Amino acid sequence: MSQVDKSQDSLIQIRDVGFSFGDHKIYDHLDMTIPRGKVTAIMGPSGCGKSTLLNFIGGRLKPDTGDIRVNDVSVPSLNRRDLYALRKQMGMMFQSSALLTDLNVFENIAFPIYEHTELPDELVKNLVLSKLQMVGLRGARHLMPAELSGGMTRRVALARAIALDPMLVMYDEPFTGLDPISLGVIVKLIREVNDALQMTSVVVTHDVAEGCSIADYVYLLGQGRVIGQGTPEEMSGTKSPEVRQFMGGLPDGPVAYHYPARDYKEDLFQDWPDD
Amino acid sequence: MTSIRLLGRWVINSVLRLGRATMFLTATLVGVFWILRRFQLILQQVFAVGVLTVLIIAVSGLFVGMVLGLQGYNTLVDFGAESSLGLVVALSLTRELGPVLTALLFAGRAGSALTAEIGLMKATSQLAGMEMMAVDPIERVMAPRFLAGFIAMPLLAAMFTAIGVLGGYLIGVGMLSVDSGVYWTSMQEGVDVYDDILNGVIKSVVFGFVVTWIAVFEGYDAAPTSEGVSRATTRTVVIASLAVLGLDFILTSLMFSEI
Incomplete structure (x- = not known):
């Protein structure tokens, strides 16, 4: 080998x-x-x-x-x-997704951006929407984590993991x-996002x-x-x-x-x- | 031999736990310094631990004041001293019942909620997720909650005391035959700002510090399982209540004893 x-x-x-x-x-x-x-x-x-x-x-x-x-x-x-x-x-997607349960989908993805940058709201919105578009959940941005299915939760977690465009x-x-x-969606996304x-x-x-x-x-x-x-x-x-x-x-x-x-x-x- | 070994293990575990709690407190106090810049986070938590506790504090304060009015009147009237009812109610509340009962209720309502919330965040990897996003959970989650409890507790105690005094008034003046002017005058003449009110405020500040510290630490230190969170929540209420009662004795001895 x-x-x-x-x-x-x-x-x-x-x-x-x-x-x-x-x-x-x-x-x-x-x-x-x-x-x-x-x-x-x-x-x-x-x-x-x-x-x-x-x-x-x-x-x-x-x-x-x-x-x-x-x-x-x-x-x-x-x-x-x-x-x-x-x-x-670095970004990390946990098995349990680890989404913050008191924030909605949009806020979860915006969380690391707001914590580490001082970008204006308009730019943060565009960044978050581009990540959500990538995982196909732009339309679900107002939902709370409790309203998501298992697969959607993982996709949101993936979008959050790549929010700051990490190297790993x-x-x-x-x-x-x-x-x-x-x-199938997660398998496809991991490969596509990496490339x-x-x-x-x-x-x-x-x-x-x-x-x-x-x-x-x-x-x-x-x-x-x-x-x-x-x-x-x-x-x-x-x-x-x-x-x-x-x-x-x-x-x-x-x-x-x-x-x-x-x-x-x-x-x-x-x-x-x-x- | 086994019991000595068990006792030894218990002592070692307790000392280790106290050490962890102290290190946690130090980190939280440093976090408080940083989080002061983010007033919105503190405000949200003051609402969660303070404003949402107002109802139980107000209702309890009212009933405690009414009971004090009733019991106080029945005792004082035997000595022809019912004119001192206002003073008795006010001193009981400002010196003891206000800070102590508020702290016990605060531990039961807000303390247990804080522990359960933080424990569940740990069990569902939310705290680990924050760490991996380079966000310090002690600074972002613990510090605002700790500060909020510290701010809210004295305010709630003041509210409890004020509503208790009104409860005593309702019974003493409204139902029994105490004169309204006498009720307030006895209070005005007998209650000292420094000896009574300030000491009560100091007690409530100390209780707020200790109860919130215990609640936040128990959540952070909880085993990340449903059973672990349940145990941590119970421990918060038990340890915080005992700490309040023990500290109350110590503070009372220091403040009011002539020894």
Whole structure:
């Protein structure tokens, strides 16, 4: 499988990262390179730490060891002011969308613009409408978040994530819980927005088909490290049993179907309640 | 051995929590300094925590004043001192009942609402979303709410006291046989601006600070689940109420005791 050419223009470098939640080791010597201007999918089973990786890139968490560099800046060593300056160049779409529930659609998208710029209202209006036009929700600008469907909520969150034209947009499980039409819309939008605005996108997902359909490059995480990487075509044709199990959605394999337990027969003849 | 270990864990957790709350307060006070430039945000929150609490404060103040009038009259009349009813009602309200009951009602109405709102914002990733938009939630969400509670609480206590005095008047003068002029004159002669009113205002300012701090911190520190928000809301009401009653004893000792 090909690896990202480290000499090529990369936006994010993750080097030798180790991280634990209490006794549970999430990452062990993790190395990744996210190319600039591309859509990179980070896939892996639930609980393998995909979203944690986005929190590292955004500086909301610090790794125990190693370094994360975004645009050649070491994120863990930034002070608060510099971190916030870097975040202005990032957009993030959360799994829950994280729209501000007391603001309507228009106000949600205008929120980061008003917070970080002193643009006149007329210009802000035009900016917001252009983003809404991009996601097809210009007509829904007066609706409150509670009045939106799941797919519309994600589209508004996407429009808000790109409100300041960031260099990087991170998507945390953008395909989860969507109906087929909304799913198709989000898949199309992520690709189109990335290409139209010439930004870099990192999509964290466990949806293999959708992830592979838009990604230029795929990383597969498992057991705290990268267990597979390559273009979607390379990932589909791999012989690695771990990658094949995930890509094919096989219930048993290197990731066992059964949670570790003692012998079944032993369990059946054990006095109940057991110790 | 287990109980000693549990006690130790409880003490360590409590100290850690107090440390977190103090760091949170420091950050919030810095945030207040920045948010003063955005008056509109403060005004919105004063409306949410202050104006929307007026009804419960007004109704409670009226009933407390009426009960004070009734009880005070029944006691004073035995000593032929019913002419002091206005003074008794006013002193009870300005020194104690106004600040304390307002703070308890404020904790129940506005404090719990603040905790639930902030806790839900955390549970639905709204605070995380702000952080990722390079907007500090302590500055943008916590500081205006904290400042609003701090501003609203003394005003609500003043309102409670004023309406309570009117409630006492309605009962004492309207239903019982206390003379209207005597009711107001006894109050005018007996209530001292510094010893009574100012001390009451100081109490309400301190209670406003503490109740709002607890409410905002509990929301910010809540576990991001529905159960976590529910627990945080309950903790706000319980801790804030106990803090108000405990602080009231300390402040009263400092202000009015001769010891």
